[in-house]
Amino acid sequence: MKTVKRLNWEKDLSPEQREIVEHTDGPILVIAGAGSGKTRIITYKIAYLILKKGIPPNRILTLTFTNKAANEMSERLNSFKTLKYEGLWIGTFHSKFCKLLRREAKLVGYKNNFFIYDEEDQLNVIKQIIEKFGYSIKTISPKTIYRKINYAKNHLISPEEYAVKDWDRYDSIVKNVFIEYEKFLKSHNAFDFNDLLIKPIEIFSAYPSVLKKYQKKFKYILVDEFQDTNLAQYRLLRLISQENNNICVVGDDDQSIYGWRGAEISNIMNFENNFPNAKIFKVEQNYRSTKNILRLAQSLVVNNKNRMVKNLWSLKEDGEKITLKSLKDDKKESLWIAQCIKKEIFKRKKKLCDFAVLYRTNAQSRILEEGFYKESLPYVVVGGIGFYKRKEIKDILGYLSVISNPDDEINLKRIINYPPRGIGKTTIGKIEVIARENGVSFYGGIKLGIESEDLPERSRESLKMFHTLIKKYRLLRRKISLSELVRTLVDEIGISKLIKKEGTKESLGRWENVMELLSAISDYSKQSDNGGLDGFLERVSLFTDVDGWDNRQEAVTLMTVHNAKGLEFSTVFISGLEEGLFPLYNYMNNRDEIEEERRLFYVGATRAIDKLYLSYSLKRMRFGETKTLKCSRFINEIDKNFVDMDLVSATTKDYRGKKSFEINIEDEKYKIGKAVIHEIFGNGRIVEIEDRGEFMKVLVDFEVVGEKKLLLKYANLKVID
DNA sequence: AGAAAGGTTGTTTTT
DNA sequence: CAACCTTTCT
Numbered sequence: 001m002k003t004v005k006r007l008n009w010e011k012d013l014s015p016e017q018r019e020i021v022e023h024t025d026g027p028i029l030v031i032a033g034a035g036s037g038k039t040r041i042i043t044y045k046i047a048y049l050i051l052k053k054g055i056p057p058n059r060i061l062t063l064t065f066t067n068k069a070a071n072e073m074s075e076r077l078n079s080f081k082t083l084k085y086e087g088l089w090i091g092t093f094h095s096k097f098c099k100l101l102r103r104e105a106k107l108v109g110y111k112n113n114f115f116i117y118d119e120e121d122q123l124n125v126i127k128q129i130i131e132k133f134g135y136s137i138k139t140i141s142p143k144t145i146y147r148k149i150n151y152a153k154n155h156l157i158s159p160e161e162y163a164v165k166d167w168d169r170y171d172s173i174v175k176n177v178f179i180e181y182e183k184f185l186k187s188h189n190a191f192d193f194n195d196l197l198i199k200p201i202e203i204f205s206a207y208p209s210v211l212k213k214y215q216k217k218f219k220y221i222l223v224d225e226f227q228d229t230n231l232a233q234y235r236l237l238r239l240i241s242q243e244n245n246n247i248c249v250v251g252d253d254d255q256s257i258y259g260w261r262g263a264e265i266s267n268i269m270n271f272e273n274n275f276p277n278a279k280i281f282k283v284e285q286n287y288r289s290t291k292n293i294l295r296l297a298q299s300l301v302v303n304n305k306n307r308m309v310k311n312l313w314s315l316k317e318d319g320e321k322i323t324l325k326s327l328k329d330d331k332k333e334s335l336w337i338a339q340c341i342k343k344e345i346f347k348r349k350k351k352l353c354d355f356a357v358l359y360r361t362n363a364q365s366r367i368l369e370e371g372f373y374k375e376s377l378p379y380v381v382v383g384g385i386g387f388y389k390r391k392e393i394k395d396i397l398g399y400l401s402v403i404s405n406p407d408d409e410i411n412l413k414r415i416i417n418y419p420p421r422g423i424g425k426t427t428i429g430k431i432e433v434i435a436r437e438n439g440v441s442f443y444g445g446i447k448l449g450i451e452s453e454d455l456p457e458r459s460r461e462s463l464k465m466f467h468t469l470i471k472k473y474r475l476l477r478r479k480i481s482l483s484e485l486v487r488t489l490v491d492e493i494g495i496s497k498l499i500k501k502e503g504t505k506e507s508l509g510r511w512e513n514v515m516e517l518l519s520a521i522s523d524y525s526k527q528s529d530n531g532g533l534d535g536f537l538e539r540v541s542l543f544t545d546v547d548g549w550d551n552r553q554e555a556v557t558l559m560t561v562h563n564a565k566g567l568e569f570s571t572v573f574i575s576g577l578e579e580g581l582f583p584l585y586n587y588m589n590n591r592d593e594i595e596e597e598r599r600l601f602y603v604g605a606t607r608a609i610d611k612l613y614l615s616y617s618l619k620r621m622r623f624g625e626t627k628t629l630k631c632s633r634f635i636n637e638i639d640k641n642f643v644d645m646d647l648v649s650a651t652t653k654d655y656r657g658k659k660s661f662e663i664n665i666e667d668e669k670y671k672i673g674k675a676v677i678h679e680i681f682g683n684g685r686i687v688e689i690e691d692r693g694e695f696m697k698v699l700v701d702f703e704v705v706g707e708k709k710l711l712l713k714y715a716n717l718k719v720i721d
Numbered sequence: 722a723g724a725a726a727g728g729t730t731g732t733t734t735t736t
Numbered sequence: 737c738a739a740c741c742t743t744t745c746t
Contacts (some may be wrong), residue, residue, distance in 0.1 A: 066736080094736050119735090137741090143731095193736060228736095261735065361733055366737095383735085417722095424722050544736070562734045584733055600734085623731075624737040 005079045007051070013044060020281050021045045024053060024220070027241075027275035028248040029268070033312045034297070034606035035288030035568070038250050039069065042222055043076045045248065046090075047083055049220055058087030061218040061240070063233075065225035067092055067547040069566055089218070093233050094193060095542050097200045101191070102538075104210060107203045113534050115190045115401050116541035118389065121410050122146060122181075122192050129180045133173070140173060148174045149181060153194035154262030156201070156231050158182075188441075189407045197232035204239050215243035225566070226251030226271075230262035238274075247275065253308050254301050257562060257600045259592070265306070286312045286606075288568055290319025292642040293612050297605040299639035304595045318642075322612045326631060326647040329619040330364075330576075334371025337573050340613060341377060341556060344571060352378055354570035356557040358604045360582040364575065365558050367621070372556065382559040386545045392499065392510045393517055397540060399489055403473045404533050406443040413442070419498050422462040430455055431463075482533055483522040490514065561604040572608035574601070577616040578629040601634050669719050670698055676717045681708060 021044045032038045049055040064070045070091045105112045126142045159178040164171045204211040226249035241247040256265045327333040362384040372379045398411040417423045435445030450464045499511050583597035616631045674686050684702035696712040
């Protein structure tokens with residue numbers, strides 16, 4: 001059911017949006033506040049380029065943050081009656097540069113059927129290397145190494161450049177593992193996520209003619225969510241845009257929430273310096289939220305130092321007040337949320353899909369699920385362990401990967417004894433030796449192992465069976481459809497029996513997942529432009545749970561604030577607003593990190609269209625222990641004039657109606673102009689106040705020693721009044 | 722070789 | 737409180 005729309009430049013766009021759409025040439029930065037119609041601007045710009053300027057779609061590159069965003073844009077383009085956009089490059093950075101790599105892989109020594117390793121695969125590679133070096137993964141944590149390697153790759157640091165302080169043994173281990181890791185991936189024809197961006201950069205610098213080809217091809221480049229691009233993405237944009245210099249980036253510095261993943265907020269802050277003669281637009285009208293929601297969000301985010309000044313405004317009414325609720329513990333919080341939703345559905349005739357419950361960490365979903373279950377309220381959890389990361393799914397995908405690319409040792413080892421076929425640790429160890437001695441891959445080692453005298457008859461028999469199985473499917477893949485292939489495979493290896501045998505309460509769900517995979521594959525097979533087995537594997541690697549989430553489903557949506565980026569809901573709950581959880585404890589120590597947490601809260605709050613609920617618990621179960629918690633500093637920061645409060649304090653006093661909290665009452669004593677006494681510096685007056693809460697700092701002008709900035713916590717100042 | 726039991730570890734957010 | 741890894745038992 002395709003809804004066909006006529007494009008109406010005047011009616012569909014505000015005058016300022018239209019100006020941006022029609023300003024096509026040269027570098028453009030659009031600072032677009034939350035809910036100001038970013039997606040609309042980009043889609044209409046694409047339409048404008050094609051229809052009004054006659055640019056062929058295949059000469060426009062549009063980069064988004066999620067596949068979902070790209071799909072939505074495509075859908076909108078599809079709804080425009082007269083628009084033909086076949087050939088348009090639209091998708092995430094990762095998927096588009098993966099596409100480029102499929103074409104150019106041989107330039108970096110890869111075959112074009114490369115496989116993409118996810119975190120689990122990467123960890124397996126790292127573990128294997130650590131053990132090969134003779135370390136124990138007890139002393140050398142694979143996860144730490146993984147983080148360090150990822151950090152380096154995010155910052156475009158190669159293993160050779162990886163700096164080691166010569167006294168730091170750990171760092172030199174990281175470096176060595178890093179070097180081996182890169183070699184391993186290459187020799188197994190696999191990339192990790194970072195490689196999808198890094199390798200194109202390598203290709204472009206080594207082969208200027210290839211770069212030229214793409215520079216010429218892409219006359220116009222459009223980028224969404226620019227505030228979350230990292231160094232590699234930024235480098236790619238610079239390289240590709242050089243020829244035509246028509247690059248339009250859209251973003252909002254207040255919504256930059258991926259710093260931990262290497263995103264550089266400076267990319268957006270310094271755009272004007274890096275792209276000379278850039279035209280800057282600011283869109284401050286918000287079309288999404290009520291005034292109350294906007295004011296609250298704004299009152300929070302102004303506490304950030306490192307931001308561009310913006311003043312969001314809205315033509316909507318004030319709307320309902322924000323509800324702030326404090327609860328005794330996390331169980332009560334989840335029940336309260338479920339009950340609020342029920343009430344709203346009953347009173348205001350809202351639908352389940354109008355609600356989203358957001359949280360800081362995935363682990364919080366479980367307690368919410370329990371509460372929803374008790375209240376028999378349907379819900380979907382988006383994210384967490386993604387569908388394609390579930391064990392039963394990865395096992396099947398492991399087979400498919402090996403069928404496509406037998407060099408993939410990691411997946412080969414994953415499935416070689418699943419289902420158990422008598423190929424255990426000892427046999428695998430022997431094959432590794434054989435492979436190394438003969439200079440062949442692990443798969444090659446299996447072939448030799450079948451003939452080898454060093455292996456017992458039984459193992460050789462098992463290996464032979466396994467090898468025959470893989471060979472059979474490698475042949476079969478050319479003869480039957482992908483969907484039939486996987487069905488036959490699932491049948492032959494007896495997954496159904498295997499899962500049933502486990503006999504756990506999750507077994508049924510796991511089997512359902514397998515069936516869901518089969519139907520996903522058959523859907524994929526039906527698409528006319530499908531890329532066969534390799535295409536499916538690629539899609540799966542780059543797929544996220546949000547991409548698959550259906551927003552019309554009759555269920556409440558539960559997800560992290562990160563996942564909610566770019567989405568909107570009539571009613572939004574932000575839960576777990578406690579010091580240490582949101583902001584998360586790892587990020588409470590430095591200013592930049594706190595600012596990112598604050599932006600995250602801002603992103604969450606601005607998802608709401610009509611009504612926002614904020615809640616926190618005074619006790620929460622973590623690590624199997626119940627901890628007592630204080631409410632988030634962000635709650636203290638927001639302007640309470642638009643908030644209805646219903647609070648339980650730690651001392652069970654009711655703070656209803658009061659404008660500030662206990663923490664704040666202490667702070668209130670310190671105001672600009674107040675006279676204070678310090679033990680050493682003597683008398684002075686407060687001239688400036690920075691931060692509130694735990695890290696509150698004051699600038700005091702002392703009579704004797706002049707101005708000093710003091711951290712209130714340690715200063716021991718006395719106010720004299 | 723494989724299953725079952727026991728101990729230890731750790732949770733941030735994700736393309 | 738799990739998930740994960742190691743050890744122990746069959």
